[in-house]
Amino acid sequence: MAETSANDSRLFTPYNMGKFNLSHRVVLAPMTRCRALNGIPGPALATYYQQRSTPGGFLISEGTAVSPTAPGFPHVPGIYTEEQVEAWKKVVDAVHAKGAIIFCQLWHVGRASHQVYQPGGAAPISSTNKPISRRWRILMPDGSYATYPNPQALQTSEIPEVIDQYRQAALNAIRAGFDGIEIHGAHGYLIDQFLKDGINDRTDEYGGSIENRCRFLMQLVREVTVAIDADRVGVRMSPAIDHLDATDSDPLGLGLAVIQGLNKLQIDHGAKLTYLHVTQPRYTAYGQTESGRPGTEDEEAQLLRTWRRSYQGTFICSGGFTRELGIQALAEDGADLVAYGRLFISNPDLVLRFKLNAPLNKYVRKTFYTHDPIVGYTDYPFLSKANKGQATLSRL
Numbered sequence: 001m002a003e004t005s006a007n008d009s010r011l012f013t014p015y016n017m018g019k020f021n022l023s024h025r026v027v028l029a030p031m032t033r034c035r036a037l038n039g040i041p042g043p044a045l046a047t048y049y050q051q052r053s054t055p056g057g058f059l060i061s062e063g064t065a066v067s068p069t070a071p072g073f074p075h076v077p078g079i080y081t082e083e084q085v086e087a088w089k090k091v092v093d094a095v096h097a098k099g100a101i102i103f104c105q106l107w108h109v110g111r112a113s114h115q116v117y118q119p120g121g122a123a124p125i126s127s128t129n130k131p132i133s134r135r136w137r138i139l140m141p142d143g144s145y146a147t148y149p150n151p152q153a154l155q156t157s158e159i160p161e162v163i164d165q166y167r168q169a170a171l172n173a174i175r176a177g178f179d180g181i182e183i184h185g186a187h188g189y190l191i192d193q194f195l196k197d198g199i200n201d202r203t204d205e206y207g208g209s210i211e212n213r214c215r216f217l218m219q220l221v222r223e224v225t226v227a228i229d230a231d232r233v234g235v236r237m238s239p240a241i242d243h244l245d246a247t248d249s250d251p252l253g254l255g256l257a258v259i260q261g262l263n264k265l266q267i268d269h270g271a272k273l274t275y276l277h278v279t280q281p282r283y284t285a286y287g288q289t290e291s292g293r294p295g296t297e298d299e300e301a302q303l304l305r306t307w308r309r310s311y312q313g314t315f316i317c318s319g320g321f322t323r324e325l326g327i328q329a330l331a332e333d334g335a336d337l338v339a340y341g342r343l344f345i346s347n348p349d350l351v352l353r354f355k356l357n358a359p360l361n362k363y364v365r366k367t368f369y370t371h372d373p374i375v376g377y378t379d380y381p382f383l384s385k386a387n388k389g390q391a392t393l394s395r396l
Contacts, residue, residue, distance in 0.1 A: 010330040011323075012355055014056070015337065017314050018231045018274050020101050020179065022337070023056025025330060026351045029318045029339035030060040030105040030182065030236075034369045035377055036077035039065065041087045044373035045077070046094040051348035051378060055099035060182050060234075060277075060339065061091075063107030063189075066169035067162075069125055070190075071117045072109030074141040075371050079104060079169050085176045092177035103234060103274075104173040105182040106166055106224075110190030111151035112244050114138050125162070126151035127193040127200045127207070127216075132244050139369060156204045159216060162190075167223045170233075180232035180274055183221060185258075187279070188244030191217050195239070195254060198247030210250075210257040218261045221273075230269045234316075235262060236277040240303055252303055259310045266312060275314035277339065280304050304334055323354045346380045358383055 015022045028049075035044050049059060065071045065078035078084045088104070095102045111126035118124060129150060137145035154162065170181045185191035193199045194216040200207050206215050217235075225233050239248060239255035248254050259276070266272045281300050308315050317329055318339035326338035344350050346363035353360055367376025 011327050011338070012351075017058065017337070018272060020058070020274070021056065022058050022101070023054070024351060025337045026057070026326070026354060027316060027318075027337050027339040028052050028057070028059040028344050029341040030062055030184070031341050031345065032062050032073055032076060032369070033345075033377065034073055034075045034371055035373060037075050037371065039071070039076065039078045039081075040084060041077045041091050042373070043090070044377060046091045047378045049091055049102065050094040050098055052344055052350070053095045053098035053100035053102075054351050057098075057100040057351060058337065059095060059100055059102040061102060061104045061178075063105050063109075063184055064169075064173075066106050066108050067165040068119045069113075069122075070108040070165075072113035072124070072189075073117075073139055073369065076107075079106070079172045079176065080165070085172050088173075088176035088178070096177070101179045103180045103182050104176070104178040105184050105236070106169050106173070107184045108162070108166075108190040110193045111148065112138070112189055113151075114140070114146060114149055116141060123149060123152040125154050125158075126190065127153060127202055129153045130199065130201065132188075136244055153202070156206070159206065159219075163216075163220045163223050166220050167227045170224045170228050174228050174232070180234065181224065181228070182234040182236055182277060183217075183224065184236050185217050186236045186238035187241060188246035191220070192238065192246045195237070195258070196246045196248040197254075198242075198249070199245065210254060213254075214257050214261050217258065218265065221262065222265060222269075225265070225269055225273070230266065230271040230273050233273050234275045234277055235273060236279070238279040240281050240300065241279055252306060255303065255307045256310055259307060263310075263312045272313045275316050275337070276307075276311045277316040277318065278304065278307055280317060280319040301334070308334060323357070326354075348378075348380055349382045353383055356383075 012024045015025055067080050092102060111124050113124035115121045131150045132148035134147050138148055140146050173181050195213050200213050205212055237258050240251040314336045316337045316339055317335035321338050329335045329338055342363050346361040347353055361380050364376055370376055
C-alpha cells in the first residue's frame, strides 16, 4: 500500500458544497439495496450507512419512495408516512454521529413498477401508456422476475398531485434530519419518462418539445426549493443512459435543456442548488451493458465536459468510476465530486482504502438485492480485518 501522491491528492482535498464543508471528494452514490422491510428503514440501514460515513464525508441515500405508488422493488424505504420519518431519524443520527452529511434521494419509479407494488393492484403511473419492453424484467417480492405491465399515463390534472408528493417528501426528509434531498431524475424512472422523447408521447404541455418534456422536472424542483430552500436540493439526471428503454434522440441537447432550466431556476430563486449529479454511460461498462453504448469514450467524455461547463454550480459525476478514473476526472476538472456505488457496497471504508491505495474487497453481485440485514450488506470486512488475508482485489 502507498500513501496518496501529489497527483492523487485532489480526491482527498476539502470542498465547499454550498453550505456543506466536505473533507474529501468521494461520495456514496445512491443504490437500491432492498433491506428496508415493508418500507421501513430499520437498524440494518443505520449500521450500513454509518459504516460508510467519514468525518466530512457526503452520502446519498438509496432511492426512497415519495408515495405509495412510487416503489418498483421489494422492501425499499419510503418517506411518506410518519412511521418512516421516525425510522429514518435513527439512520440519520447514526451518520451524523460519525460527522458525515447525508441527503435523501427522492424516488418514483413510474412505469418501472408492477401491480404487486401498487395500492389496490392498480397499473403503475407514467408519462405514457407504453410499457417497458420485454427485454427488461422486474424483480418480484418472491425473488422471481416478471415482465413490466402496461402503465397508466397521468392525466394533466393529476400531475400537480405527484409534484406535491415530492414536496411533502422533501419536507419529511428534513424533519427526519436529512441535510438535504436529491431528486432522482435519471435511469428511466418517472421523471426520466417525461424527459426522454423515446418514452414521452404526450400531446399536452408536458410532451413534444424539449421545453415541454422538461416542464415536470422544473415544476417539481421549483416546488421543492420553495419548501426546503435551494441549498438543500440536488438533482440527478442521465440524458445519455438508456436504462429501461429511456432513450432520447438528442442526449446532449436534453442535458443542456435541463441545465439551462436549473440555471434559470437558481437565478430566479436567488440561490444555487446544492449540486447537479450526472451519471455517465460508463456505468454500463464491465459487462453491464444495456442496449449499447451511445458512443466512444471520447464522445462520452465530451458530453460530460459540455454539461459540466454549462452548469452553474457543484457537479457530481458517477458511473463505473475506479479510484484512478475518479482522480483523472477531478484532475481534468470534469467534476467537483465523484460518487461510487458498487465499490462502496463491498468496501465500507472505501475512502481509507482509496487514500492508501489499498486492495479492495470484491463485491458479490447476487447479494445486491437480497433482504438479509447482514449478508452482503454490513458483513464486508474493513481494512484492519482485510489485512489478515480476507480481502481480494475487485475486478473493477
